[in-house]
Amino acid sequence: MTEHKVTTLFAKRLFDGEHWLTNQQVTLKGQVIESVESAKMPSSGDVEIVDLLAPGFIDVHVNGGGGALFNHIPTLDTLARMVEVHAQFGTVAMMPTLISDDYEIMSQAHHAVCQALEHKMAGVLGMHYEGPYLNPIRKGVHNESKLRKPTEGTLSTLLDVSRSGKLMVTLAPEQVPEGFIEWLVSEGAIVCIGHSAANYEQARQAVLSGARGFTHLFNAMTPLMSREPGVVGAALQTDKPTWCGLIADGHHVHPASMRVAIAAKGCEHMLLVTDAIQSVGSDEKEMPFLGKKVRRREGKVTTEDGTLAGSDLDMATAVRNTINLIGRTPAEALQMASLRPAEFLGIEQEFGRIKPGYRASLVALSVAFFVTATWIDGKKVW
Known part of the structure; x- marks a missing residue:
């Protein structure tokens, strides 16, 4: 059985494609988004913290x-x-x-x-x-x-x-x-x-x-x-x-x-x-x-x-x-x-939203909307 890499992100602000949310923990498993949940600011260094997370x-x-x-x-x-x-x-x-x-x-x-x-x-x-x-x-x-x-x-x-x-x-x-x-x-x-x-x-x-x-x-x-x-x-x-x-x-x-x-x-x-x-x-x-x-x-x-x-x-x-x-x-x-x-x-069931089951293709942005990180299919590429 293939093991899928798990990545955990914490977004101070998150735009899920339709709504604005605050303090959200997003878990990526393999190429897809596994979960999106409200959470407290993490203390663990295993979680990457971003100012703003949006669909790529x-x-x-x-x-x-x-x-x-x-x-x-x-x-x-x-x-x-x-x-x-x-x-x-x-x-x-x-x-x-x-x-x-x-x-x-x-x-x-x-x-x-x-x-x-x-x-x-x-x-x-x-x-x-x-x-x-x-x-x-x-x-x-x-x-x-x-x-x-x-x-x-x-x-x-x-x-x-x-x-x-x-x-x-x-x-x-x-x-x-x-x-x-x-x-x-x-x-x-x-x-x-x-x-x-x-x-x-x-x-x-x-x-x-x-x-x-x-x-x-x-x-x-x-x-x-x-x-x-x-x-x-x-x-x-x-x-x-x-x-x-x-x-x-x-x-x-x-x-x-x-x-x-x-x-x-x-x-x-x-x-x-x-x-x-x-x-x-x-x-x-x-x-x-x-x-x-x-x-x-x-x-x-x-x-x-x-x-x-x-x-x-x-x-x-x-x-x-x-x-x-x-x-x-x-x-x-x-x-x-x-x-x-x-x-x-015609791919809106895979892209354009940050929701469970969607592709883990995301962009992290600064408050001024400059890119700070990019993930494509769960892999951080920038």
Whole structure:
């Protein structure tokens, strides 16, 4: 019989995903939470004491970290590096994201993620293809030569991730044939709208066809206008359950725009995402990026012509910004970083709460919401 390691934590304050509690003892056994109980301050040195304990963060849009970009080196080692680096910032689970690329690179990335899932690599939930079925008009930093329409018959071989993990596909609905979104959904994909020049009706039809996410809201999509609500207008509708990713770095979206979006949509359908590239967890100021050079300065990364190239954001900073820049409560910010992405991915019975039976993937924070420790599946990794 396998013996499971037992870890005991004492939280002066605990956010269990829904409620605030004080003086809680949390016991981790193996990969799960065994118990959560009120307790007195421990005198034993075997118990780790933390100021604030919360469910670990889930990032559904992360391209790299620690000097490694998934597109550049789509390997198991890169995935391990990304998990290791982002754990410093409270991320306990991620959707490694591949920016539009050739099928050879897509295939290598697919193989690496399938390996990670097969080996049960802690912290890797699945795969996020951001493209290549995007609109050149709204390409952002994506290489236009890599964008295309889904006419190739090899696509189905890149969807195996959904058999053992989560699969996200960001696409422009106006770039794909009728029935394509329904087919992807039937194959187990979570379809997101992004890098799109669709009008409101096209975006709404995509939602009715099964799309349930909007990739980095406001960025690389048609805006909300008086007579044409665009993709943003479709994203902020609430009659269908859809979720919007927000890059809360203060550069991608103005705080006022985020406040307006949350007022319309509600925090319960907003996800904090990083869209992080390899600069996070690295000291580099200039770095290669998909055949271009990008510069890191004042919290953002841009190409030489000023185009934003992903972000230099981490999840803990996103949480602090949601509190300090957008004015949401700590509970709402923590939910947008954990419970809401868990609900979006359909894993809310495992992640997003600190309750018995849930995964022991947690983050300890200071009173100012800086990460002091991270556990992934019961193992302290930071």
